[in-house]
Amino acid sequence: MLTRVEWRVSLRLVGTVLKWLWVPLALPLGLALYDGTALLPFLVPTVGTVAVGAALERLTDEDSLGEREAFLMVSATWLAVSVVGAVPFVVAGAGTLANPVNALFESMSGITTTGATVVVDFGAHSRAVLLWRAVLQWMGGLGILVLATAILSQLSVGGAQLMETESQTRDVNKLTPKISQTAGLLGRLYLGLTALQVAVLYGLHLGGLAPAMTLYDAVAHAFTTISTAGFSPRPESVAAFSPAVQWAVVPFMVVGATNFFLVYFVVTGSLDRLYENEEFRFYVGLLLLFAAGVAGILFADGGPPAGVEEVARHSLFQVVSIVTTTGYASTNFDLWSSGAKHLLFVCMFVGGMAGSTTCSIKTLRWLVVLKAFRRDLFTASNPRAVRPVRLSGSVVEEETIRDIYAYTLVSLLFFIAATVFVAVDASRGALSITEFEAMGAAASTFFNVGPAFGIAGPFASYEPFSAPTKLLMTFLMWVGRIEIIPVLVLLTPAFWRS
Amino acid sequence: MLTRVEWRVSLRLVGTVLKWLWVPLALPLGLALYDGTALLPFLVPTVGTVAVGAALERLTDEDSLGEREAFLMVSATWLAVSVVGAVPFVVAGAGTLANPVNALFESMSGITTTGATVVVDFGAHSRAVLLWRAVLQWMGGLGILVLATAILSQLSVGGAQLMETESQTRDVNKLTPKISQTAGLLGRLYLGLTALQVAVLYGLHLGGLAPAMTLYDAVAHAFTTISTAGFSPRPESVAAFSPAVQWAVVPFMVVGATNFFLVYFVVTGSLDRLYENEEFRFYVGLLLLFAAGVAGILFADGGPPAGVEEVARHSLFQVVSIVTTTGYASTNFDLWSSGAKHLLFVCMFVGGMAGSTTCSIKTLRWLVVLKAFRRDLFTASNPRAVRPVRLSGSVVEEETIRDIYAYTLVSLLFFIAATVFVAVDASRGALSITEFEAMGAAASTFFNVGPAFGIAGPFASYEPFSAPTKLLMTFLMWVGRIEIIPVLVLLTPAFWRS
Ligand SMILES: [K+]
Numbered sequence A, B: 001m002l003t004r005v006e007w008r009v010s011l012r013l014v015g016t017v018l019k020w021l022w023v024p025l026a027l028p029l030g031l032a033l034y035d036g037t038a039l040l041p042f043l044v045p046t047v048g049t050v051a052v053g054a055a056l057e058r059l060t061d062e063d064s065l066g067e068r069e070a071f072l073m074v075s076a077t078w079l080a081v082s083v084v085g086a087v088p089f090v091v092a093g094a095g096t097l098a099n100p101v102n103a104l105f106e107s108m109s110g111i112t113t114t115g116a117t118v119v120v121d122f123g124a125h126s127r128a129v130l131l132w133r134a135v136l137q138w139m140g141g142l143g144i145l146v147l148a149t150a151i152l153s154q155l156s157v158g159g160a161q162l163m164e165t166e167s168q169t170r171d172v173n174k175l176t177p178k179i180s181q182t183a184g185l186l187g188r189l190y191l192g193l194t195a196l197q198v199a200v201l202y203g204l205h206l207g208g209l210a211p212a213m214t215l216y217d218a219v220a221h222a223f224t225t226i227s228t229a230g231f232s233p234r235p236e237s238v239a240a241f242s243p244a245v246q247w248a249v250v251p252f253m254v255v256g257a258t259n260f261f262l263v264y265f266v267v268t269g270s271l272d273r274l275y276e277n278e279e280f281r282f283y284v285g286l287l288l289l290f291a292a293g294v295a296g297i298l299f300a301d302g303g304p305p306a307g308v309e310e311v312a313r314h315s316l317f318q319v320v321s322i323v324t325t326t327g328y329a330s331t332n333f334d335l336w337s338s339g340a341k342h343l344l345f346v347c348m349f350v351g352g353m354a355g356s357t358t359c360s361i362k363t364l365r366w367l368v369v370l371k372a373f374r375r376d377l378f379t380a381s382n383p384r385a386v387r388p389v390r391l392s393g394s395v396v397e398e399e400t401i402r403d404i405y406a407y408t409l410v411s412l413l414f415f416i417a418a419t420v421f422v423a424v425d426a427s428r429g430a431l432s433i434t435e436f437e438a439m440g441a442a443a444s445t446f447f448n449v450g451p452a453f454g455i456a457g458p459f460a461s462y463e464p465f466s467a468p469t470k471l472l473m474t475f476l477m478w479v480g481r482i483e484i485i486p487v488l489v490l491l492t493p494a495f496w497r498s
């Protein structure tokens, strides 16, 4: 009955992706030409990726994807692009990025829209190299949109089929045309939002409200906001800019972590979809709740002399930044009190809406977990009652609830195991970190947030971690970004058996 | 359709339990008479509990328990007994136990078989008071056996219905006769195993292999081993005794965390039930695996000069002690390396078999989680395949799998929330603890293990924690011991509505 996995079909599609990587590589290449900096870091991967991509495309003429081939394609694509993405860093050979483990970490952090960096001296790198980090993230954000809406939703990964989508077809064998069609729609929306943010940020500069915001900065930050990714060419992240910029970035982070079909409906005039969508109300509610919590703690702490606007801005900015898994910093939140830091830590587990560029567990799953567990408590004491779980009025299948429980549980187990690895490995290597730093770094990489606390704080760098820990984190970013299941299925023997 | 919860029926049964508490109270009272120490600490609660118990019994003549009444009875029983159990400590008024918050903590730690102590100076307390701690645990172990096998298995709490039981009747309205019948069978087995351990421990003393093991010590430790509870009248726990005693305690901890019906079958000659039971093989396999892991780390660390026997004994003892949730210490494992301590930390989440006196998540649930998740990975890539999950050959219902996923998830969420509370509360009160100490103390109290690391280490005391943290831990011990759901249902408004 079962047939052997058609890995050639998967790799052929990976080849197509690799071949087209010359397009994003052309952006930093152009900037390097303009700046007169080294071209080789971008020429080498361009030639390499087109050659390898073209070779992989010749593996087969077959193009119908089954479930297993889709999982393999997804896992292999993110891995292959991260390898190509690391080449410019290694070839450029500057600073900490010259080290291959660091380069792979940075590239995976880019393509997975994580934003955890191993850069220590930003001045050591050319503008073109720093732009490549932003381009990787912009591309990773678009990639995840297509993945989440067109592929994972059809593979029923951890309840992804529940999210608001354009259509509800589930014919996996017709994935390919659907991918192109969805990618086209989402791509235009994504591009439009990016352009809008460039205009807003550079407009603030032209209006005198953002002296530090150059056009280069505007583009680099727009690339990494809509993708909820968080790399910045500035070591101080968004704290390098004026309060006006910080306020302006907030709504773009919120939109980046909003279901893109919902954004599409709103853009095309169906504002009522926002109110009808239970997940959206839950998402916005959580943002406001956590921001109010952080603000309350900051006020109670007294802390550094700060006005109401400043506390409100940093509370909202940091909560939005972390819940949406963007990872920007408007201030060094690592200096906040234990209570505020722990609240931000909890925010890492939340995530924005399904069907966006956000990472982490996501509000869709938490909403179903909450509703289902409340229902379970009801039926525990009323076993003869039948009470289905509803989301925006529709019944959620019990099988989906089971999958979502399992997904959330497995996420937490990954987090705990990763924390233990990071803490123990640090102690063996005589790197002095606290368990909270280990917890933060593990959660922040696995949930693709970016910065964490202490050694991995917002103005710090992941560079001091040992090579084994950085490789583990690279693995965590990969697994976490593509929703765990596509990697885990590859690890089961049954996947490969015919 | 739904009727109001019959809280009078629940409280009437709580009253019966309270009334009979004079029996366990008679044990320390007898010792106090013999030793010539204060009697009032035991006379006051004897009079009080009989009076309150008799009054509660008069609330109603009704005795048929519905699901909701059963949940209320279970929650209220553990809470009420912990309050009565605290009275001797307060009335005795010696040492740290004179403080009411400490007394309640110690009593809840006793009745929930946790074994976390706030005692600082063991010499400040009479032998009778220290015996009361052990009696509370012995009673708590028996209570949980009856609860787990006769009540929770019928209320389908987190998959408890899967465990090996004497019968499979699910007529909740006939719970009362079933409770007496099961309690009788299990009570005799429990008493027999306790007597056997007293004989073994005191026999070692008489044979010259355990100089420090008095009859009093033998009884106190037998009371707290079979109940996987872990209070010791000695500040150094089982490390106060010879290697022979430590080896002798291990099998009793293992049996205490083995399904008691399985123990019953083995005692009555059906040894083959052991091999047929998948959970038992999994449980023993995990014990050996973790013990080998700890031994490997201890050998690799070099550490203090120790022979093979010593490393083997402490590795096996500590892993068995923590997996079974007993919580004894054969050595100060807080001095071990980060790797060994983290492995013990992970052991806290395991627990022994369902249907025993063990706490934590339990091997039954982990086995189902592992099997079901493996199945889920298979069906993710083969959606047309139908593959039920089997346990010891029988199909596990999908609804049960969903409940077990939910239970395990909620356990981890409780652990994370408790860790945050403990860490933040400590930082606000200027108590200097590491996040790992907070994690350990949170897990150890919620999963009813007992000791943890650092400030809550095996030879240390929970006394330095703030009152809010100690009250939270008291709550965690209560919620964790009775399998979470009975307390959580009380917090839903639907429970109380008619
Ligand atoms: K990010």
Ligand SMILES: [K+]
Pocket: B113, B114, B115, B228, B229, B230, B325, B326, B327, B448, B449, B450
């Ligand atoms: K215990």
